[in-house]
Amino acid sequence: MSLKITCPICGERNGYEFVFGGEEQGPRPAQESLTPEKWCDYVHLRRNTGGVQTEWWSHRRGCGQWFTIRRDTLANREIKSSRENE
Amino acid sequence: MFLKYKRLWSESALKSSYDLVIIGGGLHGLATAYYLAKDHGMVNVAILEKHHIGFGGSGRNTAIVRANQRTQENIRLYDEGLKLWPRLTKELDFNLMFFNCGNLNLAHSEATLNALRLQVATAQFHGIDSQMVSVKECKELVPALDISDRPRFPVMGGMYHPPGGIIRHDAVVWGLAKGVSKLGIHISQGTEVTGIGIENRKTAFVETNKGKIFTPRVLNASGAYSTLVSAMVGIRLPIHVLSIQAMVTQPLKPILNHVVSSGAYHCYANQTLKGEIASGAHMDPWPNYTNQTTAHYIKHQAQALTELLPCLKGAKFMRSWGGLADMTPDMAPIIDGNDPIHGYYMDCGWGYFGFKSAPVTGKYLARYIASECCPEILKPFTLKRYENYRMIGEIAAPVFYGPWN
Secondary structure, eight states: OOOEEEETTTEEEEGGGOEEEEEOOOSOOOSTTOOHHHHHHHHTOBOOOSSEEEEEEEOTTTTOOEEEEEEETTTTEEEEEEEEOO | OOOOOOOSSOOOOOOSBOSEEEEOOSHHHHHHHHHHHHHHOOOOEEEEESSSTTOSHHHHSOOEEOOOOSSHHHHHHHHHHHHHHHHHHHHHTSOOOOBOOOEEEEEOSHHHHHHHHHHHHHHHHTTOOOEEEOHHHHHHHOTTOOOSSOSSSOOOEEEEETTOEEOOHHHHHHHHHHHHHHTTOEEEETOOEEEEEEETTEEEEEEETTEEEEOSOEEEOOGGGHHHHHHTTTOOBSOEEEEEEEEEEEEOOSOOOSEEEETTTTEEEEEOTTSEEEEEEEEEEEEOOOOOOOHHHHHHHHHHHHHHOGGGTTOOEEEEEEEEEEEOTTSSOEEEESSSSBTEEEEEOOTTOTTTTHHHHHHHHHHHHHHSSOOGGGGGGOGGGTTTTOOOOSSSSOOSSSTTO
16 A cells, blocks of 8 residues: 555645655754764764654645654554654 | 486575674675685675575566666776676576666657766776667667657657666576585575674674574675664664565567666666566655555556557556665665774665676675775775765765755
8 A cells, every 4th residue: 555644734645745854863963063974974874764763754745844754664654643743 | 307306505504603694695695605605715604584585676676787877986896797697607507597688778858868978978988888879779779669759758869788688687596596505605594683793893793583693794785674784783874765666567579679768757678588578667755664566656657668668558567566775875885894893894775776786796795805905896885985975976966855855
């Protein structure tokens, strides 16, 4: 079954209306003490969990809202019990 | 008549220690083991495979081989890899069904033609046969191609690479397993690595579902699961694992003598030696570990193929399947070792192009592991390149499934 995602504004929609925006990995590192290593860590390196992870999505072919969801990457299914809108 | 037959390759009971444990029984793991034994006499090695050998990308790809990449770093490796197939067929004494039918890469815009000119230039500089072809020449190569202005993106020309072609991917897995097994290396299926033990920043042992194995060296060749294995030693990788789909039609009479691919239509097709049109390969742009196929893509593929090759209209898709591609930001692999953990090597991030490079990478990785010195040809693929902003320029734009969206 294809992916379905619940947009906080539009409700549950077909996954192809959305664009994946990366794992949730905290705020952008501060400019002052930034090193190439820290920047690479933030931009490139990821956990790529096999399981439930928090991630950012944008409803690109809908309202355009950016939000986070919890999704199980092993089953490719959104976990609906706890959704965070930011 | 009833001669006692020998198994092509055999599994072995695991010992309690080895000189090297290879995690992953796919082509990269098998090829590295093969060359370690053949070139360096290193046979006290175990290949641990969670499922069956070739169960991952090695058994799911559409077996296209070529050496027409964009960058010099990649093309050197793939060119040597392309030349290895006939030699490997002889060495392994196994029919790999290598068919150098040539690859035609179609261009549907002036911009693409221009980009292909750069690619052709790279190939020609390295003495690799790759050339720009006109629309008419495309039609001569692939008579079934529709070069009229009826398709949404009409063909404007292309890049033709005669030495490339197709091979039987399963045969390569079996052939290498035969070679590996013959040279005395242990292969163990159904063995899952659950942990890697590090002591004083040096590899010490691996934990498996069949017990502990002491080893000073580990090679992470687990393909799509390489980030999960990498997490066992606390190394994060710039990899997204996407599911990738492919399909075959029913067997047809010969209509396609080359591999045809189209960037604009996101599709490629080749006719296997059984007559099926093998085609792919879409990736849902979000990380997942399923091997799902989607109705969305089968429809897209049917549309794309019938626009390019109208005679395929009405042909039935017989089988479709999915696999996993470990994608890096620069469409080039991550090959590194002994940094920061001594004795820990990684060969991952091959995305959807790991098949073609397996034997040649195995050859150089074997050299790396045996000598503990990284061969020049593998140096550009270090994990450090992202930090130093020296990414391999294989694509002209960042991938579209990231936060920069």
